[in-house]
Amino acid sequence: MSNHETAWPKELRVSPDRRMLTVRFNDGRSYEIEAELLRVRSPSAEVQGHAPxxxxxxxxxxxxxxxxxxxxxxxxxxxxxxxxxxxGIFTWAFLSEMGEAKEERWAEYIAELADKGMSRIF
Structure with missing residues (x-):
């Protein structure tokens, strides 16, 4: 069983500017995940679709x-x-994986935006 499958948060905290979620797990791992990344990679069907x-x-x-x-x-x-x-329903396992792979997910997101001629700015 992976750390993601057994992840259990002991603290979830939104930063004062509301742009960052800090997740602390009971095994000592802690991640700060940007609201933007959580929003654009939301596990919702609206973002993920209904099929691969x-x-x-x-x-x-x-x-x-x-x-x-x-x-x-x-x-x-x-x-x-x-x-x-x-x-989006953000499971503990999803938050664990997102925190651990945050740099990789950011890079994928930035590359996708560039490939599609899109921007992070509205």
């Missing part, structure tokens, strides 16, 4: 913030963003 290859590239979110963090059972949170996106 349907993921949508979302641009113009450099200023997005986290408005609310709502619990979903004991396995996830629903993040509500100030652009009204609120359909």
């Amino acid at each position: 290859g349907q993921r949508v590239t979302v641009g113009g979110k450099s200023e997005v913030t986290i408005s609310k963090v709502l619990p979903v059972g004991n396995y996830a949170v629903r993040l509500v963003f100030d652009d009204s996106h609120d359909t």
